[in-house]
Amino acid sequence: MTQEKWGQLRQRLLKTVGQNNYTTWIEPLVFSEVQDGVATFNVPTNFMGNYVSQNFADLILYELNTAGAKVQRVSFQVAANVAARPSTRVAAPETPQDTSPAPLDELQAAPLDPRFTFDSFVVGKPNELAHAAARRVSEGGPVTFNPLVLYGGVGLGKTHLMHAIAWELRARKPELNVLYLSAEQFMYRFVQALRERKMMDFKVLFRSVDVLMVDDVQFIAGKDSTQEEFFHTFNALVDQNKQIIISADRAPGEIKDLEDRVRSRLQCGLVVDLHPTDYELRLGILQTKVQQYRGSYPGLEIADGVLEFLAHRISTNVRVLEGALTRLFAFASLVGREIDMELTQDCLADVLRASERKITVEEIQRRVSDYYNIRLSDMIGPKRLRSYARPRQVAMYLSKQLTSRSLPEIGRRFGGRDHTTVMHGCKRIEELKLTDGQIAEDVEMLRRALEA
Numbered sequence: 001m002t003q004e005k006w007g008q009l010r011q012r013l014l015k016t017v018g019q020n021n022y023t024t025w026i027e028p029l030v031f032s033e034v035q036d037g038v039a040t041f042n043v044p045t046n047f048m049g050n051y052v053s054q055n056f057a058d059l060i061l062y063e064l065n066t067a068g069a070k071v072q073r074v075s076f077q078v079a080a081n082v083a084a085r086p087s088t089r090v091a092a093p094e095t096p097q098d099t100s101p102a103p104l105d106e107l108q109a110a111p112l113d114p115r116f117t118f119d120s121f122v123v124g125k126p127n128e129l130a131h132a133a134a135r136r137v138s139e140g141g142p143v144t145f146n147p148l149v150l151y152g153g154v155g156l157g158k159t160h161l162m163h164a165i166a167w168e169l170r171a172r173k174p175e176l177n178v179l180y181l182s183a184e185q186f187m188y189r190f191v192q193a194l195r196e197r198k199m200m201d202f203k204v205l206f207r208s209v210d211v212l213m214v215d216d217v218q219f220i221a222g223k224d225s226t227q228e229e230f231f232h233t234f235n236a237l238v239d240q241n242k243q244i245i246i247s248a249d250r251a252p253g254e255i256k257d258l259e260d261r262v263r264s265r266l267q268c269g270l271v272v273d274l275h276p277t278d279y280e281l282r283l284g285i286l287q288t289k290v291q292q293y294r295g296s297y298p299g300l301e302i303a304d305g306v307l308e309f310l311a312h313r314i315s316t317n318v319r320v321l322e323g324a325l326t327r328l329f330a331f332a333s334l335v336g337r338e339i340d341m342e343l344t345q346d347c348l349a350d351v352l353r354a355s356e357r358k359i360t361v362e363e364i365q366r367r368v369s370d371y372y373n374i375r376l377s378d379m380i381g382p383k384r385l386r387s388y389a390r391p392r393q394v395a396m397y398l399s400k401q402l403t404s405r406s407l408p409e410i411g412r413r414f415g416g417r418d419h420t421t422v423m424h425g426c427k428r429i430e431e432l433k434l435t436d437g438q439i440a441e442d443v444e445m446l447r448r449a450l451e452a
């Protein structure tokens with residue numbers, strides 16, 4: 001291993017880690033020597049030695065071995081203390097030949113649900129944009145938007161669309177390495193790689209996929225090292241123009257404890273929203289599912305009006321809607337009766353009751369104070385600071401919109417305030433919704449969360 005070789009190798013590292021990481025962490029490394037299978041680098045500070053050791057040592061080790069150097073460990077020493085200080089070391093995998101990338105199968109992509117295809121996905125106004133974007137990336141053509149971020153509330157079809165993309169890509173472009181996994185599985189693999197000292201394999205494998213799909217990315221919020229690794233994986237793939245598809249339960253900007261750099265990366269691509277279902281979409285989904293059930297329950301009849309009734313009454317999410325229908329079919333086939341209104345009301349009494357759930361002022365207050373990160377007592381209390389007054393007005397406005405409480409009743413629940421104060425608060429928010437995009441978005445988000 002020579003200085004010149006190290007110079008060439010650094011160029012390869014630049015490609016893998018990206019310009020920022022390179023300038024901060026790789027460029028300052030000064031190659032010293034390789035002795036007894038240990039490559040030593042001088043670093044300006046201990047902190048830097050530790051950081052590089054934790055985050056890039058495996059990669060450096062891999063590059064060194066790929067370039068032909070027989071190195072089993074990498075060591076970082078603070079230049080002034082080279083002789084005195086013990087170095088930060090990273091062990092190589094047991095056998096140097098382990099450093100070659102394992103077959104992609106080892107990534108154990110999460111299994112795809114055979115029911116989740118484009119054919120079984122019902123398109124309506126609330127999901128048409130998400131569906132169109134998913135269709136586009138599933139063609140496997142040139143990458144035009146990266147990443148594609150699909151977000152929306154629980155049970156609205158994010159996972160279904162992700163699987164549909166993966167199925168379609170498999171059929172159209174079998175040569176592509178398509179990896180689908182949940183953010184939780186990503187974290188699990190990352191931790192496992194750290195534990196087993198296989199970070200190099202992890203990095204190499206994840207960087208070798210052509211299409212990376214990560215479901216429920218909100219899961220990594222607050223998990224710092226996983227986010228960091230995700231960020232690097234993400235950058236490396238985007239740099240190579242590989243497609244990334246992400247799903248989340250809310251817009252990237254609204255995921256708390258997500259690092260800014262991860263958030264801004266997610267926002268760089270196409271971010272599309274799966275809106276809560278409307279009546280027509282729910283009815284369409286029910287009709288499609290009934291077609292599918294006909295095979296398993298031949299001869300079972302459904303009376304007119306039952307599907308319309310369900311689509312009208314169960315507006316929570318598609319999963320609940322599907323569950324209700326499954327139960328209805330199973331029940332009807334057991335008792336050998338037609339699915340009519342009476343049987344539906346009997347069989348689904350609990351589901352129907354639950355979806356009748358009324359939103360309360362207290363619930364609104366709780367949600368709004370959580371959302372704005374203030375204490376419930378401050379929302380209800382007398383403080384007039386803007387940081388309390390505005391959330392209070394939002395909560396009053398939502399209480400007026402979403403409950404049947406009168407203005408005096410709402411006032412009483414907000415620390416005994418007068419009904420004119422509530423009226424003023426509601427008016428203020430109505431005005432602000434027209435002029436202040438942030439407030440309009442906050443109100444919409446909260447309304448959706450409360451109605452979910």
Ligand SMILES: Nc1ncnc2c1ncn2[C@@H]1O[C@H](COP(=O)(O)OP(=O)(O)OP(=O)(O)O)[C@@H](O)[C@H]1O
Binds near residue numbers: 123159
């Ligand atoms: N438009 C649709 N057409 C047909 N089925 C749908 C549609 N939307 C959702 N579903 C069905 O609803 C169920 C829940 O969908 P899915 O698991 O994709 O939701 P999700 O948005 O990923 O939810 P979560 O946030 O819980 O992960 C699945 O069985 C899916 O097939």
